[in-house]
Structure formats: C-alpha cells, structure tokens
Amino acid sequence: MAKQQVSRDTPLAELTLRRYERPFDLKKRELVKKLCLSLGLLNPGDSRDVIVDVLVVILESRKTGQPLTSGEITEKVVQSRKQEKLKLLGIAHSNIRRQISRLRKxxxxxxxxxxxxxxxxGMLLEAFAEKVQDFVLPAIVNRVRDYLRQVDDEFS
Structure with a gap:
C-alpha cells in the first residue's frame, strides 16, 4: 500500500487584524490588551494574556532607553502581574521568550x-506603518488576489 502524502500548508506570512471601538479612557494595560487583540497577538477570551504584560514591560523600558534581556523582562512581568493581582499564568521563561518572538515577527x-x-x-505606529502596513499587508493582499484570480479562472 502506498504511503499517503500529507499536505503541509505553511503560510509564508500571516496577519490577523481586528477592528475594535476607538480607544477611550483605558488604563495602560487595558489599552495594550486591546492593541494585542487588534493585532491578532491575543484572541478574544484568552485567559493567558501574558503577551500584554511583555509588551507593557518593553514599552515602559523605552522611557529609560535601556533594552532588556529576556530574563529582565520575565522578572518585570512577574512583578507587574503580582501588582495587578493577576494569576501567574504563562510566566515561564520559555513562554516569555516565545511571546517576545511573536512581537518580533x-x-x-x-x-x-x-x-x-x-x-x-521608536514609536509603535512608525514600526507598524513601515513594516506591516507598507510591506507585509500588501504582499498578503496581492497573493490573495492571485488565488482569487486563479479560482475565478478555474471555475469560469
């Protein structure tokens, strides 16, 4: 019996964007949480939202101009979650590194x-505009158009 070929559809690029109400009167952590939801870094209803704290810690470090090691980020995330009286879910160093990697991607x-x-x-808006809005998003939209065109041709 011949082995069955398993299809692996690995995307070249992936982007999830969500639209929420305008930011209004939100505390810092809630504002960053909405940003993470908007960028697809967090899914609605996720209880493990440590990526929010990781991004808050890195944003806070921008004030001093001092970049942080992953160990320092982990320590500050634990402090922040304790201060906010949040569950210490997802604070393993390996998970913090994974969340940093997601922010880097x-x-x-x-x-x-x-x-x-x-x-x-710099500013998040500049980074998003230069990299995602001007480079990643158009590439994804163009490829989706290629697929739409090909499907239309095949089924016409």
Whole structure:
C-alpha cells in the first residue's frame, strides 16, 4: 500500500487584524490588551494574556532607553502581574521568550545583543506603518488576489 502524502500548508506570512471601538479612557494595560487583540497577538477570551504584560514591560523600558534581556523582562512581568493581582499564568521563561518572538515577527520589537526594545527605539505606529502596513499587508493582499484570480479562472 502506498504511503499517503500529507499536505503541509505553511503560510509564508500571516496577519490577523481586528477592528475594535476607538480607544477611550483605558488604563495602560487595558489599552495594550486591546492593541494585542487588534493585532491578532491575543484572541478574544484568552485567559493567558501574558503577551500584554511583555509588551507593557518593553514599552515602559523605552522611557529609560535601556533594552532588556529576556530574563529582565520575565522578572518585570512577574512583578507587574503580582501588582495587578493577576494569576501567574504563562510566566515561564520559555513562554516569555516565545511571546517576545511573536512581537518580533510582527516587527514591533527588535533584538540587539540579546536585549530587546521597541523597534529602533521608536514609536509603535512608525514600526507598524513601515513594516506591516507598507510591506507585509500588501504582499498578503496581492497573493490573495492571485488565488482569487486563479479560482475565478478555474471555475469560469
């Protein structure tokens, strides 16, 4: 009996965007949580929202201009979650590194000499506009158009 071929459809790029109400009168953590939801970094109803704290910690470090190691980020995330009286879910160092990696894939955070900071120590809006809006999104939309065109041709 011949082995059955398993199809692996691995995307070249992936982007999830959600639209929420305009930000109004939100505390810092809630504001960052809505941003994470909007960017697809967090799904609605997720109880494990440590990525929110990771991003808050990295954003706070921008004030000092000092990039942080993953260990420092982990420590600050634990402190922050305790201070906010949140469950200490997802605070394992390996998970924090995974969340940092997710932020890097979206070009919001960059790594330099094993330290992490907001891309080019700049503003998130600039990083999003330069990398995602101007580069990733058009590439994805163009490829989807290619598939739409091909499907239309096949089924016409």
């Amino acid at each position: 979206l070009y919001l955070v960059e790594k330099s000499k094993n330290r992490y900071r907001i891309a080019e120590n």
